[in-house]
Amino acid sequence: MNTKYIILFLYFSVLFLIGYFAAKRIKNTKDYYVGGKKLNFWVVAFSARATGESAWLLLGLTGLGAMVGVSAFWVVLGEVIGVTVSWFFMAEKFKKLSDKYNSITIPDYLVSRFKPKGNTLRIVAATALSLFVIIYVSAQIDATGSAFESFLGWNYFTGAIVGFLIVLTYIFSGGFVAVAWSDLFQGLIMLIGLVGLPIVAYVSISSDVSISQELTKLDPSFLNIWGEGGLTLINIFTILGFVFIGLGFMGSPQLFVRFMSIKGISEIKKGRWVAFVFTILTDSCAVLIGIFGRYLLTSIDANPEDILGNGGQNVLPLLVEEIMPLTLIGLYIAAVLSAIMSTIDSLLVVASSAISRDFYQQIYKPKKTEVELAKISKIITLLLAVFALIIAMIVAITTPERTIFWFVIFGWSGIAATFCPTIILSLFWNKFNTKGAIASMITGFLSVPLFKFGFTSLDGVGIYFEKLGELGPSFILAIIIGIIVSSITSKQYVNSEIKSITE
Template structure:
């Protein structure tokens, strides 16, 4: 246990050091929220992937691979499509457009892109980001407490408070640069952890007939495209798995990296780093889950009784089986890294939305550097406290709603509000201000309708649960933006991209 503590303490100290070094480079809002727009290709790519993947990659995708088998590779396909669309099609046009208007945030870009309803668009954007980012951040805070409780035997609330303090400190004092630097380190840790685990498991396990024969002996459906279960339900689940990749397309906490990148050359180089990272890390996670299914279960057993809800315990179980304690400490730190990278990015995104897009929309250039930094830090602490209170409240008073439910809810809300609108804004000159407003509002509302009503309906609710809310909300948002733009076009379309 002591060796695990040493690894984790060193990890926390490293985060603190990066936050301190980043704080020395802060002089104003530009530095606090975009790092002075000087990110290189490696930091941009690694921080983007760490933020987008979250702890779901290490715990959720490994568990999914254990439960459904090779059909979990649909997630890999979906994420490759999402990452590829973001980096190859959208990153450069978005970077060029934000350079022209000197935007500090995605909302900044939108207010230059559209000629009407700018105050309403700004209000909807800020509200959606604060609400959904805070909900998502609360889920990550809760996950920190759960990991430290189960891995090290900590009190849950002590774990929650530790994660909250560490992330908020380096966000508040180091700003965007601290988040980008720490996310890059955390992304490397996640990658190493996922690549090492299936290699160690394969080396240690005795599988004379090969992995696929061993998996087939447990359940042949694990080797099918849909996986075990009702074909209709599984087909809808496959659509939902592919749709996970939509979270990379146009979401502000991801696209802030493209806004802050140093040059178009860094985007061209970074896209290959991002694609390779996604392919290797996601594939390794699924393979680790398959190996864990073979190692710990038999044909007669319910895998969730052995591997936990959603199979989320398969990675911790495998690390304890194959590695010495100090390496287990590294895996605990990697899981915390996945959680904290997303928490920090969401927290800074909500802070930038309140600070730049709301409080100082008209006067931010009149603020001194010291004033801007202090106001931003105060808002960071305030929003982090709200997320902390939400996490503790959910755990205490709403135990029937798992924190994973809130994480999916927050991620889906951000994606449905911004991704369809950003696609249309960058590539369709006829996309109007009314269309942007319609796309944002309809996407956010469909997430609420889907989660709180459609999934609860008798008889058909199970199908909406299998599909998840994001695919339907994404389509509704796209259609609403297209239809509203045709009905209420702008008289003089403004900047698109390129």
């Protein structure tokens, strides 16, 4: 046990040092929110991937692999597609435009892109971002408590609060610079931990054993890529739901702010390959950890409820305890916490910027100095974090049967459905306008809870919407509404112009 705490102490010491040195580089809000737009491709690529994965990867996706087997690789496919599209087809264009507009937040970019007459666009963007970020951060705080509980036997609430205080300390001082460099450090720990564990697990399995045969005995559908029952309609909806998770990489603010922070286009061209390889390795290994963990833990007569309870999210901690030496268990605790904290810090900076810059400075107090705004940003960061902590505690008390996988996905879906369709259309469709952007964001924002809680309760078809998830249909609907509203308002504008000319 002492070894675990020593490794954790070293891990947290590095984070605090990063925060300390990063604080010395913060001169203005541009530094605080986007690192002065001077970060290199290694930092940005690892930061984007560490932020995009979160506890969902190490506890959620490993658990899904243990529950459903190889069909969890559909999630990997969706993630790879999403990362590829964002880095290879969207990043360069977004970087050029955000630099042209001198944007340091996503609402900044949208306002500069559409040049609206009022503040409605900025208000809608900042409000939606703030609300869903709080939900997303609360899911990560929840995962922090679960991680400390699983690995160290701590009380859940103690672990959640300790993790919350640690991440708040280094982000409070160093802003985006601290976030990005700590994400690089944490991303490396995640990569090493995720790639190493399935290798050790595979070596631990006797060569006389046929893993595929044993897994099939446990669950006949475990190695069926289509899931239980084969290629059925319900499984098609399930697969689509898994693949649609990757849509969130195509414009989510906490990820695209990384493209604002990178030094230049040449760095994006290098970073895209780092992000691509990182995604394939970490996501595939997460599923393999679940699969190997299901077999190894079952073969030692572990309690099935311990393995598959709560969506299988205990598989990684149990497997680490079973096959890893004591000196490395601390590394895996750090890996899980890395995934969690790299997401919390990024989200808090993004939400803080939305409120302090897009609400407070741009709308109400445009004459505030950089020094004053930096102080306000830190206060808002603290308040947002406290709100998220309160929500996490409430959910933990009222919904003990929740799983990390779907708790995180709801917050992820809300941010993605609100912003990704708007970002995509803003980059690739010249006729997309202010009214279309507002309509698209509102549609995505409202559709997520509607599909999550409304359509899933419908008799007969509810199960299909439950399997499909909320992100895919919300995303598609937001794009459709954005196109329709832009097309209608553009025609109205053209017709009025023609009428004024003829008169």
